[in-house]
Amino acid sequence: MPRLRHLPLRLQPDAARVVIRPFHVAVEPRGLNPSQRGRARRIVDSVLAMDARSCLAELGLVYQDFGDRHRDITEIFERRYRQMAAELDMPMALHAPCRALIGAYFCHEYSYAAAALMNPSIVPHPNQSGLAEGTMRFVLSLRAVGEGHISSVEFREGVVDADGNFELLPLPLVAMAVEGQVEQDVAMLMRERRTALSGTVLFPVTAAQRNGLEDLRLVRFVEDDGQVIYYGTYTAYSGTAIASELLTTADFNMLSLRPLDGDAARNKGMALFPRRIDGRYAMIGRQDGESLYFLQSDDLLRWDGGDWFAGPLHPWELVQIGNCGSPIELDEGWLLLTHGVGPVRKYAIGAMLLAKDDPRKVLGRSAVPILSPADDDREGYVPNVVYTCGAMALGRRLFLPYGIADSMVGFCWLDIDDLLAELV
Structure with missing residues (x-):
């Protein structure tokens, strides 16, 4: 030897050692009544129902928890929002904090x-x-x-x-x-x-x-x-x-x-x-x-x-x-x-x-x-x-x-x- x-x-x-990855939630077709809507659309609807101050406050908590653990986290949330917007046929003209918060809900941290x-x-x-x-x-x-x-x-x-x-x-x-x-x-x-x-x-x-x-x-x-x-x-x-x-x-x-x-x-x-x-x-x-x-x-x-x-x-x-x-x-x-x-x-x-x-x-x-x-x-x-x-x-x-x-x-x-x- x-x-x-x-x-x-x-x-x-x-x-x-962690990265941000997509959190996949089943997407149901549009046109269902509220009791039939899936989790993905319910999450989006809940964020859209927030007033601007509440949305900013919730996004601030996200940044406080995860902002220093990942590079360019806002860009990551934006990319994820765009993916979900395409799947759920959502408007692209939402204000930036709302887009970022929706993106954050469809991400998770993976070790x-x-x-x-x-x-x-x-x-x-x-x-x-x-x-x-x-x-x-x-x-x-x-x-x-x-x-x-x-x-x-x-x-x-x-x-x-x-x-x-x-x-x-x-x-x-x-x-x-x-x-x-x-x-x-x-x-x-x-x-x-x-x-x-x-x-x-x-x-x-x-x-x-x-x-x-x-x-x-x-x-x-x-x-x-x-x-x-x-x-x-x-x-x-x-x-x-x-x-x-x-x-x-x-x-x-x-x-x-x-x-x-x-x-x-x-x-x-x-x-x-x-x-x-x-x-x-x-x-x-x-x-x-x-x-x-x-x-x-x-x-x-x-x-x-x-x-x-x-x-x-x-x-x-x-x-x-x-x-x-x-x-x-x-x-x-x-x-x-x-x-x-x-x-x-x-x-x-x-x-x-x-x-x-x-x-x-x-x-x-x-x-x-x-x-x-x-x-x-x-x-x-x-x-x-x-x-x-x-x-x-x-x-x-x-x-x-x-x-x-x-x-x-x-x-x-x-x-x-x-x-x-x-x-x-």
């Missing part, structure tokens, strides 16, 4: 990371300016879980250097949920440039994502012409069904969330290679739920078929194996972090080295895990699990963030040469 340098930092769940933080992924930051040689700025994604076991994606920014020093940028005082538009199951989301990426939260926005965006696997993808774009595969969970989807962004300001099509996209845990192979997009998938497959496609949004190339082999992974993020290109080949499930459903992390010209050829794999639950990193929401959705190479060292017991996130370094020497 290669030697790991564990870092003391642990990212923990934090119930104090997006109260239950757990887990399954991180990491990529180089789009902005590498102003850094010392050997230092890299990065973007870290995290799966955050709140009330109702709803999964969202939050981001952190930080810097690492060649000596192994590591620092996360401070979180802003308030978090922001990304707003956007949804058309034909495609979500186009815009992060406000005046807010930091750290503290930005992506929530489910389509029916297919209703119960969560799970296990984002980010990759910095370089096209054949040198263009850089960031992709991220993730699992959309509706509450009854799963599907693979794709995040696309050039700079983490404008993001699109699109469903993937094809028989291979009906499974969890797809990870995109960081460049084309033989002119085609390439993925690692797991069509049978227990083994690894190599997939190629000319269409980034459609994935079919796939070639089996590795299944459970060693005792620590006999139940199933899967990828732990996008392959990392080395001179020696593609370094693929894997997870394995063993006795008593213990999740551990290992690795494989795949041939660069044909990733279906396994040149070496971990006979024992490189990271396994033990002692202080086995207790949590789901015990006996360590898991990652991606690591980052810096020179000949690997910076590895990892989830602990589906509850919190730890960090470690390992030497790539030591790791390759252990692959048999």
Whole structure:
């Protein structure tokens, strides 16, 4: 087992991190008598019946309770009012306090990371300016879980250097949920440039994502012409069904969330290679739920078929194996972090080295895990699990963030040469 340098930092769940989200109330058709009117119209009618002084007083209490907990809360209430006005066919010419108060009644505060933080992924930051040689700025994604076991994606920014020093940028005082538009199951989301990426939260926005965006696997993808774009595969969970989807962004300001099509996209845990192979997009998938497959496609949004190339082999992974993020290109080949499930459903992390010209050829794999639950990193929401959705190479060292017991996130370094020497 290669030697790991564990870092003391642990990212923990934090119930104090909150965002404003829509509070959904069923909307009944117009024309019903007062006894038949639903809650939404009753709330609106009650606010409209207030005199101006009462409306201002009630809105003042709202601002007193929540104004310093959220950025641009008046704009949030206005956007929510406009949504409800469209649903309820309300007039748009109401005075501003009345609009804001109606919007507030149809919002709620959500603690997006109260239950757990887990399954991180990491990529180089789009902005590498102003850094010392050997230092890299990065973007870290995290799966955050709140009330109702709803999964969202939050981001952190930080810097690492060649000596192994590591620092996360401070979180802003308030978090922001990304707003956007949804058309034909495609979500186009815009992060406000005046807010930091750290503290930005992506929530489910389509029916297919209703119960969560799970296990984002980010990759910095370089096209054949040198263009850089960031992709991220993730699992959309509706509450009854799963599907693979794709995040696309050039700079983490404008993001699109699109469903993937094809028989291979009906499974969890797809990870995109960081460049084309033989002119085609390439993925690692797991069509049978227990083994690894190599997939190629000319269409980034459609994935079919796939070639089996590795299944459970060693005792620590006999139940199933899967990828732990996008392959990392080395001179020696593609370094693929894997997870394995063993006795008593213990999740551990290992690795494989795949041939660069044909990733279906396994040149070496971990006979024992490189990271396994033990002692202080086995207790949590789901015990006996360590898991990652991606690591980052810096020179000949690997910076590895990892989830602990589906509850919190730890960090470690390992030497790539030591790791390759252990692959048999």
